[in-house]
Amino acid sequence: MKVAVASGKGGTGKTTVAVSLALALGGSVPIQFLDCDVEEPNGHLFLKPVYTREEEVTLLVPEIDENKCNYCGTCAKICNFNAIAVAGRKVLVFPELCHGCGACSRFCPEGAIREVPFRIGVVASGRAGSIEMVEGRLDIGKPLAPPVIKAVKKHAQPDKDVIIDAPPGTSCPVVAAINGSDFCLLVTEPTPFGLYDLKLAVEVTRELGIPCGVIINRSTSTDGDVEKYCYQEGIPVVLKIPFDQRYAACYAQGHPLVLKFPEWIPAFKELWQRIVGMVKKGV
Amino acid sequence: MFELLVISGKGGTGKTSLVGALAMLAKNKVLVDCDVDAPDLHLLLHPEEESSNEFWGGYKASINIERCTRCGLCEEACRFEAIKDFRIHPVFCEGCGVCFRLCPVGAVEFKQLAVGYWYISRTNFGPLVHARLGVGEENSGKLVTVVRQAARNLARERGLNLIIIDGPPGIGCPVISSLTGVSLALVVTEPTVAGKHDLERVINLARHFRVPTVIAINKFDLALEKSEEIEKYCAQQGLEIVGKIPFDEEVNRALSRGQSFLTVKHSKAACAVTSLWEKLQVRLGS
Numbered sequence: 101m102k103v104a105v106a107s108g109k110g111g112t113g114k115t116t117v118a119v120s121l122a123l124a125l126g127g128s129v130p131i132q133f134l135d136c137d138v139e140e141p142n143g144h145l146f147l148k149p150v151y152t153r154e155e156e157v158t159l160l161v162p163e164i165d166e167n168k169c170n171y172c173g174t175c176a177k178i179c180n181f182n183a184i185a186v187a188g189r190k191v192l193v194f195p196e197l198c199h200g201c202g203a204c205s206r207f208c209p210e211g212a213i214r215e216v217p218f219r220i221g222v223v224a225s226g227r228a229g230s231i232e233m234v235e236g237r238l239d240i241g242k243p244l245a246p247p248v249i250k251a252v253k254k255h256a257q258p259d260k261d262v263i264i265d266a267p268p269g270t271s272c273p274v275v276a277a278i279n280g281s282d283f284c285l286l287v288t289e290p291t292p293f294g295l296y297d298l299k300l301a302v303e304v305t306r307e308l309g310i311p312c313g314v315i316i317n318r319s320t321s322t323d324g325d326v327e328k329y330c331y332q333e334g335i336p337v338v339l340k341i342p343f344d345q346r347y348a349a350c351y352a353q354g355h356p357l358v359l360k361f362p363e364w365i366p367a368f369k370e371l372w373q374r375i376v377g378m379v380k381k382g383v
Numbered sequence: 384m385f386e387l388l389v390i391s392g393k394g395g396t397g398k399t400s401l402v403g404a405l406a407m408l409a410k411n412k413v414l415v416d417c418d419v420d421a422p423d424l425h426l427l428l429h430p431e432e433e434s435s436n437e438f439w440g441g442y443k444a445s446i447n448i449e450r451c452t453r454c455g456l457c458e459e460a461c462r463f464e465a466i467k468d469f470r471i472h473p474v475f476c477e478g479c480g481v482c483f484r485l486c487p488v489g490a491v492e493f494k495q496l497a498v499g500y501w502y503i504s505r506t507n508f509g510p511l512v513h514a515r516l517g518v519g520e521e522n523s524g525k526l527v528t529v530v531r532q533a534a535r536n537l538a539r540e541r542g543l544n545l546i547i548i549d550g551p552p553g554i555g556c557p558v559i560s561s562l563t564g565v566s567l568a569l570v571v572t573e574p575t576v577a578g579k580h581d582l583e584r585v586i587n588l589a590r591h592f593r594v595p596t597v598i599a600i601n602k603f604d605l606a607l608e609k610s611e612e613i614e615k616y617c618a619q620q621g622l623e624i625v626g627k628i629p630f631d632e633e634v635n636r637a638l639s640r641g642q643s644f645l646t647v648k649h650s651k652a653a654c655a656v657t658s659l660w661e662k663l664q665v666r667l668g669s
């Protein structure tokens with residue numbers, strides 16, 4: 101089973117949920133935790149893994165052979181991402197803008213373009229107790245998160261239960277992170293910002309055909325609007341975590357909720373069982 | 384013209400609430416929401432739309448089944464796994480055009496699509512430029528650039544000398560597009576382990592693009608020792624802390640009424656943000 105934990109709005113408690121779920125299940129079944137929030141990976145701050153491997157994530161970007169190039173300008177015209185410019189007798193490559201699509205090298209009439217790896221991030225892997233952990237980190241100043249996310253997801257093993265910590269938002273990095281999951285947990289908070297962004301996140305899961313359930317974090321007496329929305333849309337509210345000063349302090353110090361408050365372990369185990377049930381029934 | 388960008392690295396630190404409050408304090412400015420994939424500022428500012436414009440993003444390919452001879456060349460060449468069984472999934476297509484150029488029988492259609500909208504609106508606190516990117520779309524960076532350009536034009540037309548931008552979370556493409564060329568970045572953080580970690584990454588990003596940076600700690604009193612760690616870190620980095628905002632229940636209470644907490648006079652958060660604004664004005668040179 102592959103379960104993604106996402107949220108349209110950032111800071112709603114996505115990592116708290118993903119980490120708690122991994123720790124609650126970790127003792128009994130093999131769990132893989134994939135931190136796909138590669139712009140701001142936080143899972144390691146709570147799980148404190150020991151990383152034993154680090155691999156670079158690279159994109160294939162063009163390199164021009166000046167001996168073969170006749171400055172025809174075809175590559176610049178073909179590139180849809182403005183990553184190549186031909187100015188007089190000079191070809192300029194902007195690797196930060198390149199998507200690594202391979203169009204320029206494929207269609208250069210002179211065969212003057214070779215593809216070379218360009219580093220955009222790293223993937224670290226190791227263990228946190230019984231949990232196998234993989235984390236992606238986008239290099240500072242590199243714009244493209246999706247290739248790093250995809251590199252993290254390559255580590256997912258089919259025989260394990262996989263928990264994915266997805267990035268916030270609703271655009272391409274989120275799609276890259278949650279695509280292929282059996283279920284998506286959407287963590288929200290009962291504020292107008294939380295509800296508005298939840299609606300957008302639900303649209304993403306529908307676009308990808310992934311069933312979802314909602315977790316209301318920092319739940320108070322003001323949950324009504326979120327619950328009403330979920331009810332209307334037929335989305336189950338699968339867990340509520342009340343607002344509690346002690347939980348906030350626990351999070352601030354970098355402690356996982358279920359380690360400081362083990363009374364939450366059964367709730368996360370039940371949550372997992374419920375998801376398994378829903379996925380099996382195909383809802 | 385002065386462009387002030389408010390960012391946070393980590394989401395949920397109170398960035399948009401702070402921008403909502405600055406909107407009430409600052410005069411003669413254009414407001415911009417650059418968090419184009421989850422824009423929230425309108426929930427505080429209640430804009431009235433003056434004009435709406437289509438955003439033409441990248442290209443998308445699609446296969447004309449009647450022409451396709453099922454040779455499979457396109458599927459093999461697409462590096463984004465967007466083609467399966469002679470169909471192209473629009474969400475995964477990055478619009479590179481390889482399939483379109485490669486198809487021997489011209490069965491691939493390749494079109495630029497409207498993938499979002501951007502708006503110029505009226506609010507009680509001045510004009511707002513905001514946008515909405517279709518869910519799951521790419522090119523959020525490009526939309527940010529369009530929105531920022533529109534804001535500059537508007538500021539020039541109306542003789543306004545300040546632009547306040549609500550930026551997106553993270554450090555990736557839309558953040559980079561929001562950051563390049565602004566006059567000052569105000570990073571809003573929170574006193575948590577994660578907040579500090581993400582703050583360091585976003586500070587390095589701002590440094591990479593040579594943008595002057597100042598810091599605000601939101602809800603600083605929820606974990607005083609973490610706030611101190613952040614202050615120490617900022618001092619080491621030579622970064623000014625322009626404000627420490629206490630936790631205040633009025634923030635969310637006002638928000639659920641669709642209002643900024645600044646409307647609650649003498650609330651703790653309102654007082655702190657007012658003095659933050661005074662410090663910022665020094666940096667803005669006015």
Ligand code: SF4
Binds near residue numbers: 169170172174
């Ligand atoms: S397409 Fe090839 S030959 Fe033409 S300018 Fe580009 S690299 Fe040079």
Ligand code: SF4
Binds near residue numbers: 161202
């Ligand atoms: S690989 Fe694609 S994106 Fe990169 S420069 Fe070549 S055409 Fe442009």
Ligand code: SF4
Binds near residue numbers: 475483
């Ligand atoms: S345009 Fe590029 S990304 Fe889109 S389907 Fe064709 S080859 Fe794949």
Ligand code: SF4
Binds near residue numbers: 450455489
């Ligand atoms: S390359 Fe053209 S003909 Fe061949 S499978 Fe793709 S669309 Fe069909």
